[in-house]
Amino acid sequence: MSQIVRIATRKSPLALWQAEFVKAELEKHHPDLQVELVKISTKGDQILDVALSKVGGKGLFIKELEVAMEAGEADMAVHSMKDVPMEMPAGFELATICERENPFDAFVSNDFDSIDDLPQGAVLGTSSLRRQAQILAHRPDLDVRFLRGNVGTRLGKLDDGEYQAIVLACAGLIRLDLQARIRQEIPGNLSLPAVGQGAVGIEIRAGDIALKERLQPLSHENTTLRVSAERAMNRVLNGGCEVPIAGYAVLDDQVLKLEGRVGAVDGSKLLKSSAEMTLTGPVSQQISQATDLGHMVARDLLSQGAQALLAEQ
Numbered sequence: 497m498s499q500i501v502r503i504a505t506r507k508s509p510l511a512l513w514q515a516e517f518v519k520a521e522l523e524k525h526h527p528d529l530q531v532e533l534v535k536i537s538t539k540g541d542q543i544l545d546v547a548l549s550k551v552g553g554k555g556l557f558i559k560e561l562e563v564a565m566e567a568g569e570a571d572m573a574v575h576s577m578k579d580v581p582m583e584m585p586a587g588f589e590l591a592t593i594c595e596r597e598n599p600f601d602a603f604v605s606n607d608f609d610s611i612d613d614l615p616q617g618a619v620l621g622t623s624s625l626r627r628q629a630q631i632l633a634h635r636p637d638l639d640v641r642f643l644r645g646n647v648g649t650r651l652g653k654l655d656d657g658e659y660q661a662i663v664l665a666c667a668g669l670i671r672l673d674l675q676a677r678i679r680q681e682i683p684g685n686l687s688l689p690a691v692g693q694g695a696v697g698i699e700i701r702a703g704d705i706a707l708k709e710r711l712q713p714l715s716h717e718n719t720t721l722r723v724s725a726e727r728a729m730n731r732v733l734n735g736g737c738e739v740p741i742a743g744y745a746v747l748d749d750q751v752l753k754l755e756g757r758v759g760a761v762d763g764s765k766l767l768k769s770s771a772e773m774t775l776t777g778p779v780s781q782q783i784s785q786a787t788d789l790g791h792m793v794a795r796d797l798l799s800q801g802a803q804a805l806l807a808e809q
């Protein structure tokens with residue numbers, strides 16, 4: 497007898513790709529499972545004309561999915577980790593973090609090869625305060641303008657000529673088979689990625705141990721440790737996806753290295769900090785070491801004045 501599990505997902509093409517990916521993985525590892533998608537509209541999808549930072553951002557893309565899980569209409573929700581708040585609401589837990597796709601930002605343009613190739617004063621589209629802060633710190637002459645909507649909408653606005661270039665996540669473009677649109681993978685030293693960028697996370701009702709067990713084969717240890725450090729940093733800085741904070745960790749040979757940045761949205765200031773740590777012991781211990789590393793970098797950014805910068809936004 498097959499058992500049915502339902503995934504709550506937003507309706508954007510990228511959200512659907514991610515939910516379909518989790519469905520396929522689950523069915524591969526558990527042939528007895530029948531996985532269905534429950535497609536839901538969220539407030540974040542409907543508000544397209546205001547900066548997310550101005551509409552009380554945190555959790556904007558995931559609230560409705562939690563309501564469906566609470567009502568028993570779905571058993572789990574699949575999210576871009578970048579959009580998952582640092583604290584999960586009571587009754588829910590982050591069960592699994594899957595393998596990260598390319599974490600970097602993409603420069604997309606029909607006329608130019610890279611950020612440095614843009615002419616003086618060029619119009620660049622992004623609504624990410626993190627991207628704006630870092631790009632303006634590097635190229636203060638650029639005219640950064642508002643750009644929201646799902647990946648297809650943003651590319652459409654570029655092609656209509658509203659912008660000379662736009663910046664979005666490489667991961668989204670790659671997953672939607674639009675990698676040909678990436679003119680430059682923006683190096684991390686120019687635009688450090690957002691906390692969790694490129695990783696997919698799975699949220700469940702707190703205490704649903706049977707489902708968590710089922711999800712275990714989808715969990716990616718290297719990604720989980722890196723994203724744990726990034727999120728621990730963000731938690732201390734009190735940041736979500738809608739603040740000019742960047743955080744990116746790499747893990748090679750048990751050495752976890754985390755870099756964090758907090759910027760002024762006009763590019764006038766960019767605080768940077770990094771630290772590394774050798775992870776040892778069982779995974780649960782390594783996660784707590786990764787968390788400590790995140791706290792260290794956050795405290796260093798705070799000692800450099802991050803709080804004042806974030807309060808200005």
Ligand SMILES: NCc1[nH]cc(CCC(=O)O)c1CC(=O)O
Binds near residue numbers: 577665668692694695
């Ligand atoms: N804030 C929206 C969002 N959430 C996740 C992604 C991209 C995919 C990812 O980071 O996994 C995007 C679009 C973008 O930043 O261009």
